[in-house]
Amino acid sequence: MTTPDDGRFREFIVYKEDVFRICLGFSRNHADAEDLCQDAFLKAFARAGDLRQPGSLRIWLLRIARTTCLDHSRRMRRNPIDLADVVPDTAADPHTPETVSEANESLRRLKDAVQSLPKKQREVFVLREYGGLSYEDLARVLKLRPGTVMSRLNRARRAIAAAMKEE
Amino acid sequence: MNENDKGKPILDMPEKVRLILQRETEDGLRRFRAGNFDSRLQAARRTRPERMKLAPGLFRRAWIPVFGLTVGVIVIISAVLWISRVKSQFPAANLATIDEALNLLPGFRTLSLSRQTETAANADLSPATAAMSTALTSATRSAAARKETSAPPAGKLVPRYSLEQKMKILFGDKTIEQALSLFKDKFKEV
Numbered sequence: 395m396t397t398p399d400d401g402r403f404r405e406f407i408v409y410k411e412d413v414f415r416i417c418l419g420f421s422r423n424h425a426d427a428e429d430l431c432q433d434a435f436l437k438a439f440a441r442a443g444d445l446r447q448p449g450s451l452r453i454w455l456l457r458i459a460r461t462t463c464l465d466h467s468r469r470m471r472r473n474p475i476d477l478a479d480v481v482p483d484t485a486a487d488p489h490t491p492e493t494v495s496e497a498n499e500s501l502r503r504l505k506d507a508v509q510s511l512p513k514k515q516r517e518v519f520v521l522r523e524y525g526g527l528s529y530e531d532l533a534r535v536l537k538l539r540p541g542t543v544m545s546r547l548n549r550a551r552r553a554i555a556a557a558m559k560e561e
Numbered sequence: 562m563n564e565n566d567k568g569k570p571i572l573d574m575p576e577k578v579r580l581i582l583q584r585e586t587e588d589g590l591r592r593f594r595a596g597n598f599d600s601r602l603q604a605a606r607r608t609r610p611e612r613m614k615l616a617p618g619l620f621r622r623a624w625i626p627v628f629g630l631t632v633g634v635i636v637i638i639s640a641v642l643w644i645s646r647v648k649s650q651f652p653a654a655n656l657a658t659i660d661e662a663l664n665l666l667p668g669f670r671t672l673s674l675s676r677q678t679e680t681a682a683n684a685d686l687s688p689a690t691a692a693m694s695t696a697l698t699s700a701t702r703s704a705a706a707r708k709e710t711s712a713p714p715a716g717k718l719v720p721r722y723s724l725e726q727k728m729k730i731l732f733g734d735k736t737i738e739q740a741l742s743l744f745k746d747k748f749k750e751v
Contacts, residue, residue, distance in 0.1 A: 403602075403603070403606075407602070410598060411590060411594075414589070414590070414593050414598075415589070415590070418585070418586065418589045424588075424592050424593070427593075428593065428596065428598065431593075431598070432598075432601065432605055435602055436602075500577075500581050504581050504582070504585075523574065524582070524586060551574055554578060555574070555575050555578065558575065558577065558578055
């Protein structure tokens with residue numbers, strides 16, 4: 395027997411990968427991202443009554459995910475990124491140990507660069523590069539004009555490119 | 562390279578960075594799909610502690626008016642307590658005492674004596690006559706008060722001064738006395 399709660403759960407969970415990708419962009423590693431994803435969904439279930447337009451469920455969920463991740467980042471600001479935190483699971487990795495190590499180092503540098511971005515640029519960068527959102531969706535999630543979104547994204551990309559080149 | 566709404570080019574991600582991002586995302590998604598997120602989330606929903614549940618929208622910011630109301634009530638109570646305390650420290654002036662003090666002055670003593678005489682005279686009369694006499698006396702006093710006569714000779718009917726009138730006379734006398742005292746060393750007449 396299906397309850398209305400189950401129906402809502404299924405309706406929400408369709409977007410779990412979208413939410414996870416954003417959480418992954420904001421967090422340091424896969425485990426943190428999954429925890430953040432879970433927190434975001436729990437918040438969404440608790441606030442389901444606030445959802446006025448069911449058609450904009452995806453945007454609404456992504457907005458909650460963004461807020462959850464930013465709150466988490468604020469709490470963790472004082473903790474420096476540990477290399478061990480960003481090393482991905484290598485058990486199933488077909489590459490050699492050398493290439494894996496190099497990739498992990500590059501990933502750590504990228505994570506550092508993303509974390510050091512100003513908040514406004516970071517959220518645009520993560521939503522675009524990890525979440526794969528269109529400019530229109532970005533503008534809707536962040537409640538900004540598309541032009542503002544583009545200019546922030548441009549600045550963020552320049553900063554990331556510069557940071558990756560320097561190191 | 563894309564363009565933003567102002568026609569400025571938007572920088573594309575360098576290929577190296579794009580590859581790192583792609584690899585991280587794919588790896589993350591692969592592990593995410595392998596895990597059992599749905600059942601974990603369902604379990605978390607069931608075992609979610611009460612404290613994590615959000616208050617209904619109506620009460621989420623209810624603390625603001627409640628706080629304002631509480632502060633307002635505290636301020637009002639404090640003000641009332643403070644005023645009552647100040648009042649108890651400085652009791653209201655006793656008008657009867659001032660009246661007695663004024664009556665001790667020579668001019669007002671004459672007034673009081675005349676009033677006593679009048680009362681004694683009325684005591685021998687019948688109630689109706691006494692009432693008539695009192696009314697006549699009052700009328701005479703009112704007329705006299707309008708003329709603002711001061712310190713009439715003893716024994717005659719004199720106007721009954723109210724406390725306010727007495728105070729005016731007293732302050733008038735005091736003012737003149739002080740003015741004269743300022744000139745007493747300069748003029749012989751003073």
